[in-house]
Amino acid sequence: MTLTRLLTGAALALGLATTAVAQDKTKVGFIYVGPIGDGGWTYEHNQGRLAIEEHFGDKVETVYQESVPEGADAERAITQMALQGADLIFTTSFGYMDPTVNVAKKFPDVKFEHATGYKTADNVSTYSARFYEGRAVQGHIAGKMTESNIIGYIASFPIPEVIRGINSAYIHAKKVNPDVEFKIIWAYTWFDPAKEADAATALIEQGADVILQHTDSTAPQAAAEKAGNVITFGQASDMAEYKPTPRVSSIIDNWKPYYIERTQAVMDGTWETKQTWDGIGPGMVEIGEITDAVPADVKEEALAMKEAMANGEYHPFTGPLKKQDGSDWLAEGETADDGTLLGMNFFVEGLQGEIPQ
Structure with a gap:
């Protein structure tokens, strides 16, 4: 075998390994109703996203879209995020409920988490805080x-x-x-x-x-x-x-522990549909x-x-x-x-x- 073929094979193997590592990253998406600098609701959800990055490091990739209107625009944005390979998508406003459920039907392998809603599916959970x-x-x-x-x-x-x-x-x-x-x-x-x-x-x-x-x-x-x-x-x-x-x-609103826990569940293959409603005791409301x-x-x-x-x-x-x-x-x-x-x-x-x- 020539040196050129050896080097080519090594490069190919390295490329495949790099691709495998990239594919191993869990991709977590967020759909926000306001801008991340709103100083309130969306700001705190984004703090949760940043906590995921800090906690998991290069094991995750996070993406987000801010200021997404509730309704048809939301369905398009969630669909786009699923098409881009997100493994887990958090949709963070009440008006995203039906759009989330609709998109979830089309992407059964993606896990969805909807904030403040009440509709679930095999791949849709809900979460809220006792404000x-x-x-x-x-x-x-x-x-x-x-x-x-x-x-x-x-x-x-x-x-x-x-x-x-x-x-x-x-x-x-x-x-x-x-x-x-x-x-x-x-x-x-x-x-x-x-x-x-x-x-x-x-x-x-x-x-x-x-x-x-x-x-x-x-x-x-x-x-x-x-x-x-x-x-x-x-x-x-x-x-x-x-x-x-x-x-x-x-x-x-302290979403950080919940976001980390649910991302970990996707990584571990233990994610299941559930409805979470926590308050001051568990620390979701401060x-x-x-x-x-x-x-x-x-x-x-x-x-x-x-x-x-x-x-x-x-x-x-x-x-x-x-x-x-x-x-x-x-x-x-x-x-x-x-x-x-x-x-x-x-x-x-x-x-x-x-x-x-």
Whole structure:
């Protein structure tokens, strides 16, 4: 055998080995509803993606597409990611539910994980966090700190996740301040800084001195800072650039452990369909630093509630509770079941206004 043929054979073998190594990489994709710099929801999902890279090193390749509208655009983006060889795809917004299920049917060998949805398949799992636990803490602080007794709430879409959050915050604000009133503006967006700023400003003009939000940008924080004497809470991410005020605490979504665990399962061949709904106890929901702008006794009470939820001693939806129409819902000491919470389509007694259909 000539030296040339030997070298050619060695080069070919090396090339095949390199290809095999490349193929051994697990490719993990992410579809984001907002930009990775939104400072909130998408930012934290992207932190989870970066955690996968840090944890697995050259065993993984991650790809992402940001600012993907919910609906047909999402289906195209998810399809494209599957065609590009992704082994596992995380779709990170409620409106991606049907597009995810539709694409999953066409790619049975790809694993899909959908955030905040409820539809599963052999290759589709769902995951979400019990954000309402964090809302309970926020409601307690808000009810104690409001001087106008008007709390503004910027709601995104009238889906169970958002309705749960409004109810939880209201229940806990009302417990400590019977005079409290919630004013709700439906923004019909997850991320639109201009819309969110307008909503915050409108609520402040209506007398709100506390703003809660279920939208993803820091625009409401900036509007509150400009107005002065208004407190806010970080949503999905810490939004720490606005502390100690107006941002006095936050709900932080910690997706990192889940993303690492599910990537590992794909690598190990042990991935199975499941529905995950974790809260403060397992660490998927974190409460950001409560600043010194909050009175010490209020901070202590809020942290005690957080601890009670973490160890299972307290459930934010504990009776007696009635629905908005005055009908009975939960008896004294009774707690809401997950099925009701996951499909929540009603306000609790005392909240004003109707849920848009």
